[in-house]
Amino acid sequence: MQLYKSQNLKVYNSLSGKKEIFEPINEDHIGMYVCGPTVYSNVHLGNCRTFMSFDMIFRYFKHLGYKVRYVRNITDAGHLENDADDGEDKIAKKAKLEQIEPMEVVQRYTVDFHNTLQKLNFLPPSIEPTATGHIIEQIEIIKEILEKGIAYEVNGSVYFDVVKFSESNDYGKLSGRKLEDMIANTRELSAQDEKRNPQDFALWKRAEPQHIMRWPSPWGDGFPGWHLECTAMSTKYLGETFDIHGGGMDLKFPHHECEIAQAEACTGKSPVKYWLHANMLTLNGKKMSKSTGNNIYPSEIFSGDNDILSKAYAPSVVRFFMMQAHYTSILDLSDDALLASEKGYYRLMDAMDNLEKVKIGSTSDFDLAQWKQKCYDAMNDNFNTPILIAHLFEAVKHINLIKEGTETITEEDKAILQQTLNTFAYDVLGLENQVVVKDDSNTLDGVMDLLIELRNQARANKDFATSDQIRDKLTVLGIQLKDGKDGTSFSVN
Ligand SMILES: [Zn+2]
Numbered sequence: 001m002q003l004y005k006s007q008n009l010k011v012y013n014s015l016s017g018k019k020e021i022f023e024p025i026n027e028d029h030i031g032m033y034v035c036g037p038t039v040y041s042n043v044h045l046g047n048c049r050t051f052m053s054f055d056m057i058f059r060y061f062k063h064l065g066y067k068v069r070y071v072r073n074i075t076d077a078g079h080l081e082n083d084a085d086d087g088e089d090k091i092a093k094k095a096k097l098e099q100i101e102p103m104e105v106v107q108r109y110t111v112d113f114h115n116t117l118q119k120l121n122f123l124p125p126s127i128e129p130t131a132t133g134h135i136i137e138q139i140e141i142i143k144e145i146l147e148k149g150i151a152y153e154v155n156g157s158v159y160f161d162v163v164k165f166s167e168s169n170d171y172g173k174l175s176g177r178k179l180e181d182m183i184a185n186t187r188e189l190s191a192q193d194e195k196r197n198p199q200d201f202a203l204w205k206r207a208e209p210q211h212i213m214r215w216p217s218p219w220g221d222g223f224p225g226w227h228l229e230c231t232a233m234s235t236k237y238l239g240e241t242f243d244i245h246g247g248g249m250d251l252k253f254p255h256h257e258c259e260i261a262q263a264e265a266c267t268g269k270s271p272v273k274y275w276l277h278a279n280m281l282t283l284n285g286k287k288m289s290k291s292t293g294n295n296i297y298p299s300e301i302f303s304g305d306n307d308i309l310s311k312a313y314a315p316s317v318v319r320f321f322m323m324q325a326h327y328t329s330i331l332d333l334s335d336d337a338l339l340a341s342e343k344g345y346y347r348l349m350d351a352m353d354n355l356e357k358v359k360i361g362s363t364s365d366f367d368l369a370q371w372k373q374k375c376y377d378a379m380n381d382n383f384n385t386p387i388l389i390a391h392l393f394e395a396v397k398h399i400n401l402i403k404e405g406t407e408t409i410t411e412e413d414k415a416i417l418q419q420t421l422n423t424f425a426y427d428v429l430g431l432e433n434q435v436v437v438k439d440d441s442n443t444l445d446g447v448m449d450l451l452i453e454l455r456n457q458a459r460a461n462k463d464f465a466t467s468d469q470i471r472d473k474l475t476v477l478g479i480q481l482k483d484g485k486d487g488t489s490f491s492v493n
Helices: 045-063 090-098 102-119 132-147 162-166 179-185 226-238 249-267 298-303 315-323 335-357 368-380 385-404 411-428 442-460 464-476
Strands: 010-013 018-021 029-034 067-072 151-154 157-160 201-206 222-224 242-248 272-278 281-283 331-333 479-484 487-492
Touching (some): 029 045, 045 067, 045 102, 045 242, 045 281, 045 298, 045 411, 090 102, 102 298, 132 201, 132 226, 132 249, 157 249, 162 179, 162 249, 201 226, 201 249, 222 226, 226 242, 226 249, 242 249, 249 272, 298 315, 298 479, 315 385, 331 335, 335 385, 368 385, 368 411, 442 464, 442 479, 464 479
Parallel strands (some): 029 067, 281 331
Antiparallel strands (some): 010 018, 151 157, 201 222, 479 487
């Protein structure tokens, strides 16, 4: 029997504002779509948190025995600077700035995105489609919405008519906004604005002569509006109605609201059964922002190369830190919080290592069946990873007592405990046992001290070929050297 048949999973649905019993449309299959990154810069740590929340959800569904088709797109066109319908395309702007092709920008940051997620031990999605690979599908959807009379063309651009749509549909139902309020709170359209109402959004934008990313369409050369790609790709790979749509909280409006409107205008059906939204990551109590400098990249955490950090942290520690918060809560990152997570992570890994070596007894002082179900209950309650981790630490406490000889465990229970810990720590939370970065790893420290000394000697002798070779070969092995005012330190990724 598949595990999901014995577990009673509830998820928080943003559409209803309630926790609901999870029942997929087709009994053992799940279709899940998550809005992916816009690949115009290195992946943001906040985005990593959002994607990690859905990676954990994907992992738990798989563990429960569902067949999951997980689609996470790459936005490589159509995302304009201010998320509204004006400003430059983010990718085209970067391409102009660096004087390279837009597709070079896309390639560079897609590679960075994949590398970062791999370090954090993400599972790849089942399909990772791109906006530029689905221009034809997007044009077909626009034609359909135009035919239904819910969009209009002006000078080679096509806009979605929100007011017309609202006559028979509830625009704003996901974000809890009312069209009347939105109209009352928006500025008047300027004379040169092509839209009929300020709430209307672009399905297709005419490309001005200087616009480098352009495709032919029935309305002339142009490019698709940002919201459209997700409707095109989710419908293509998951059908007109599918189980789960996820993304960051900030995408609820306008992006996800517009996705619902586009799909309903086309098919007359609500496209998604459960809308799941992940909350944001703050840094030292404040919103992360590139412009204020309150910002940190994943690579800086792995190397320790940022002033707010006292040291480097292994990707699994970062993952453990993120899993210690519920995905719907705001999580604040700081050096102290990472230090605390690092301690917790090693305590868990040490206990799992120690469990292998403990002596077997004739009785168990610990009710394994009850504890195991408590772990499932935590995950079944809208993927409550902090409660799950609290239960894992209850097991850690028992393992330590068994190791001391204060408690005992039978052979059978030991096997159940090992298997359950492996399931939740590795398969569901996605942690890896990265023992090599432990502070008490004396051998590694000794070897590294020797290599750093040899490199310093080479540099003193102006033998830069040798010093660079030491550094580069270590980088290949995943060891980063960091030169600071107190000498050279190292970190292991
Ligand atoms: Zn999207």
